Amino acid sequence: MxxxxxxxxxxxxxxxxxxxxxxxxxxxxxxxxxxxxxxxxxxxxxxxxxxxxxxxxxxxxSKPKAAVIPKINDIVLGTVVNVSRQMTTVSVSYVNNRLIYPSYTMVIHISQLSKEYLDTADDAVCISDIVRAKVIDAKTIPLQGSLIGSQLGVVLASCSICGSSSDKIGRNKIKCSECSNIGQRKTTIDYGSGNLAFKT
Ligand SMILES: [Zn+2]
Incomplete structure (x- = not known):
């Protein structure tokens, strides 16, 4: 990319x-x-x-500045660590553009991955993708998140075959820069800009 x-x-x-x-x-x-x-x-x-x-x-x-406790409506950045049919698990390492340590675990239900109907969660995200998400419930452990919104979603995707970074080639389509494998993701509007921070 x-x-x-x-x-x-x-x-x-x-x-x-x-x-x-x-x-x-x-x-x-x-x-x-x-x-x-x-x-x-x-x-x-x-x-x-x-x-x-x-x-x-x-x-x-890359050092965290202070302990941060995520709150509802916070914007977080994390890595997808697990995808099942209904649920995506994200390891959150940034809250409101600040690095946090230790990381928090967030789950995103399939209904919160996209406004559009999805058969399975991996129609929107894959393991090791970096996602920008919003906290919709911070009282639960793990946190509950959402990718619905134009600035939310996958900000950087790895190819599911070779692991290389992928370029956005359509609204929700990405293509691997190495092996040309095409994948489907719920991408953010600024996917591929190299900019991970959330601009308000
Ligand atoms: Zn590839």
């Missing part, structure tokens, strides 16, 4: 994925959480970009 170049003017404190191109090495030294290759600095972790303009250093911080 193509991840757009990180825009440091517009997107300070933006969440980035491993492999996001952050800067050119002529301009910035790569700090924590980065690596340099072919004159570019890339993120090596998922985290928040921090720029030190005096030192010309760009870093990515």
């Amino acid at each position: 193509t991840i757009e170049i990180y825009d440091r003017i517009k997107d300070s404190e933006k969440l980035v994925l491993p492999g996001t191109r952050l800067a050119v090495t002529e301009e910035f030294i790569g700090g924590f959480g980065t690596y340099s290759e072919d004159n570019y600095v890339y993120s090596s972790v998922t985290g928040i970009v921090v720029i030190d303009l005096e030192r010309h250093e760009i870093s990515v911080l």
Whole structure:
């Protein structure tokens, strides 16, 4: 997949994925959480970009800042760890764009995966996808979530055959960048932008 170049003017404190191109090495030294290759600095972790303009250093911080307890209507980011016919389980690691530790477990019922009818949950999500979800019940353990809404859904999908990242080729269709396998996902409107943070 193509991840757009990180825009440091517009997107300070933006969440980035491993492999996001952050800067050119002529301009910035790569700090924590980065690596340099072919004159570019890339993120090596998922985290928040921090720029030190005096030192010309760009870093990515993946450390959680404080304990966060998810509440109803919070927007979370997590990895799909299990998909059954009716239920999807997500390991939540970001709440309202902040990294949390330890992670929370969220379940999403098939009726909350999409407004459209689905035969099974894997018509919308697959294991190891990264999803942006909304908390619809925080009193239960695990949390209950929803992917209904244009900004909610899969933000990054792995190919179910080879595990490579996939590009969006239609509203809810993705194609593997390596093996061309086509899959179906409930994608977010900004799928593939490399931007994981939720913009309000
Ligand atoms: Zn593939």
